[in-house]
Amino acid sequence: MNRTLEHILPNVQKPARYTGGEYNAVVKDKKQIKTRFALCFPDTYEIGMSNLGCRILYGVMNQRSDVWCERCYAPWGDMEEEMRREGLLLYGLESGDAIADFDIIGFSLGYEMAYTNVLNMLDLAGVPLRAADRPDLAPMIVAGGTCCYNPEPLAPFIDLFILGEGEEVTLEYIDLYQQANEDGWSKEEFLQEAAKIPGIYVPSLYEVTYRPDGVVEAVTPKGETPATVTKRIVQDMNKAYFPVKTIIPSTEIVHDRVMLELFRGCIRGCRFCQAGYAYRPVRNRDPKLLAEYGKAACEDSGYQEMTLSSLSSTDYPCLMELCDDLLDYCSPRDIGLSLPSLRADTFSMSLMERLQRVRKGGLTFAPEAGTQRLRDAINKNLREEDLLQSCRTCFSGGWNGVKLYFMLGLPTETDEDVLGIADLARKVYQTWREYTPNRARGVRITVSTSWFVPKPHTAFQWDAQIPVEEYQRRVDLLREALRRDKSITYNWHDPETSYLEAIFSRGDRRLADVLEYAWNHGAKLDSWSEYFDFQRWMDALSACGLDGDFYAHRVREKDEVFPWAVPSVGVSRAFLWHERELCYQSVTTPDCRTRCSGCGANHLLTGGGRCG
Template identity: 75%
Template structure:
């Protein structure tokens, strides 16, 4: 019998596939278009059957943006009727601050109370607009105030460093936003003696194929670490913890994210040199990979740190997700002009994915 808990050791109930939001960095948000959802009746039956068959005591309602599922309250009410007497917890993944429901979260915490997670992605409104995140500072602070007033004292905030058009002002803006969340706790918490835990985490931006940023370069490791230091020096509150993703693995992620067939030789060479389990820091060695690149006559900066032109034939150009390259390029131009694209429920933006629904419609 296995004695080790696996990752995502719970029932994962996918409520819908696709996303209405259009964040310009998100590969899944583009690749899984158009939006297709399940009925709450089907999801309730699947969730209960999965728990009874597996013995799991937790259900996660999974999707790219679960709070955008229209009948979410109906679904949660239906599941909680069974979950609460059977001591099965119901949880949501990272939430959007602009449609956060305090009453729903209070219902979900009856079995087990957890912290809250939000992903503003960027520290200033200018940069959030550039990446089309479409969440405002007031959205986040209002959601945090409501949560703190309701008894929560733990919140996690996720950001990226190195996004296209990012400046030092945007980096420092992350610290300023975290500070405002702390002040929101001081203002709203009914019991400040418990303290508050605010965790800020940053990852290095990795450009992905089939996104508006597929032509953009990744910042160098040195520049990423400079921005990490700038942010760390800007956060002084003891109640705020800062974690960051390391630069070396982010470099390899960017290389293999937009690599071509020549990287097959690099992978084999690194493997023959002892590379394995590189997701674990105790096994990872960037020097081993750099030796493999050199042996194959390739430069990792060619893949990770180079800006592509519109007319360049990309290794994935022969593949289609349904979203047209012209649409992605237009989104990139709008990023550099700090222009937003409204979500799909406010009107079709013409990405082209609706062609994948012959005889049907996008369920945005």
């Protein structure tokens, strides 16, 4: 271990975050390596180590004998302070070497409030923030993840963005990088060639112009650069890499368990859900293969909990078969099996009986809206009777806790819809009273609301976020309606981070100046309440001459040019607009398994297959 690091660690919280050396971490001989890759997660070790996508990419790259991928996480404030005082540059956990000396530095972007961490990590590494100030081929700064479907606020800082699933495209651009290195290409030559790889967006190869009112006028490709870059997908999930041998953390992390990815995509068409559109089309994994992965991962890691992961686990066609296979293994070993993504209309007695064979956790359902009209408007395709029937099932089976998730501020929402949340929660409580075998245990019903954020590439990408004052009024309305219900706990999301999320999720390149200003004035770890300062962001917007409401609270015109005009999730804009029109008529669209709605995502499958 670096002597400076040895000197620092006794002075910081959770030093195991920074030491590396975990079981299954990959260490290679640097002399045998062509390309060194720093896989950076712009949040703390506990959050980053819980990310399945990073575990997959780590394994995919390290399968190659000529590539060494190391991990790097955002240090907590105490560690950063020590590093800056001692002059210790940000380093890879496996080798302890400064990541500034690596060939490629890659960031995983899943949340807009982590953007300042990207800047802070580059600065801690001694790497210039702006791509224009990095003329050399190395280090090449890349980024992937769901935020890259609108990468514009970070565009001036990143050399290239990966759209979609990274298992295959990552190895393709690494091959190209090795060729560029061996043949002495300039950075510009490399980026020109990289832009020809499907799924890679090089922001410096596009010029953005604006109208006098601040709306984007055009996004114009330079030279032969493609006008649209469509996401990459893994065609066959049975052939996709799965991290059976995964790194076992040295300290407690958020999701300390085996995570089995059942499938990618979602058959549902919830109009607010970016993930539901971005991960289309649906591609399932074989249940026998999943069972093998799960058992092998538990044997290797010693984990006592397994989670079946997807956007909607109960939509997996072979769920019962898989659960039976896994439970035969888990039950005698006291390994917990959990299904975090349950739909209230597909939770059944047979599924409950299976889950009861192992440790019984809480159940979570997401009705999203309090009335049938609004659930139809957002295409949730969930009936009140379905939710209550699922609650009858779980309460009669001995569960005494249910969490219910909703959103406030959805398009077309009225006060009646807000009060409908309280009404639905009370009906769940009455269901418990009628069906529980043991009232003496009591019940825990938790209602949680978040503030709706309209996202790019969804049916609501044209819609406005409601003003903060209106959001707070609706929170107060619901809180008052639930005040006398002692068995119902109400939690709500703070509006300040959701407002910034709305700004940056649909923002343009001018927001890069806001990011840099805020970072220069101390912004970092903004998803943590200990560090978040809303006024600092308001000052940054003001200093850069931009209005946050322009991005968050403005309805877009039908044909407006969006900042995210180049990235494509494979779903047509015409389809999304039609879905928005159906919302305002409270008309639903069937799920993809019932009827293909022609969104366009099937064309991403080789041979034009059918999703689901």
